[in-house]
Amino acid sequence: xxxxxxxxxxxxxxxxxxxxxxxxxxxxxxxxxxxxxxxxxxxxxxxxxxxxxxxxxxxxxxxxxxxxxxxxxxxxxxxxxxxxxxxxxxxxxxxxxxxxxxxxxxxxxxxxxxxxxxxxxxxxxxxxxxxxxxxxxxxxxxxxxxxxxxxxxxxxxxxxxxxxxxxxxxxxxxxxxxx
Numbered sequence: 549x550x551x552x553x554x555x556x557x558x559x560x561x562x563x564x565x566x567x568x569x570x571x572x573x574x575x576x577x578x579x580x581x582x583x584x585x586x587x588x589x590x591x592x593x594x595x596x597x598x599x600x601x602x603x604x605x606x607x608x609x610x611x612x613x614x615x616x617x618x619x620x621x622x623x624x625x626x627x628x629x630x631x632x633x634x635x636x637x638x639x640x641x642x643x644x645x646x647x648x649x650x651x652x653x654x655x656x657x658x659x660x661x662x663x664x665x666x667x668x669x670x671x672x673x674x675x676x677x678x679x680x681x682x683x684x685x686x687x688x689x690x691x692x693x694x695x696x697x698x699x700x701x702x703x704x705x706x707x708x709x710x711x712x713x714x715x716x717x718x719x720x721x722x723x724x725x726x727x
Contacts, residue, residue, distance in 0.1 A: 613645065650712075
């Protein structure tokens with residue numbers, strides 16, 4: 549199944565899925581100002597400084613390659629997810645082999661990447677979502693049966709999505725294998 553060449557149709561599916569992922573995550577991250585559980589607390593914690601890694605996505609699985617997506621897709625994802633690029637440019641890659649795109653990876657650089665990742669997981673858990681924790685990452689369910697993996701690699705939070713929910717842990721296992 550993974551060796552089929554889908555051409556332009558696959559690209560359209562990936563772009564549509566990336567927009568759907570962005571919308572799902574933006575809904576997950578929405579905070580209700582009237583909800584005291586999401587209010588801000590004046591707590592100061594000392595974060596352990598992250599260590600940059602040479603390759604923020606790690607080696608791709610099997611014979612896949614991580615290819616940059618076009619700037620328009622990247623910018624649309626950044627806007628849809630309401631990501632702040634103050635600490636570095638958000639990167640986006642497509643995991644591809646033989647013209648087939650298995651999924652997409654989004655790198656959000658930060659001085660404290662675990663705060664963003666933990667915030668996503670905590671928000672999902674507060675909402676009663678059945679999160680699945682794995683070694684180095686957590687899989688969060690989104691509307692429509694899709695999922696996203698969230699984890700930290702170096703000084704970045706990595707978000708992984710795919711049109712096939714079973715492909716997400718496959719990619720996440722490769723990305724977070726050496727973390």
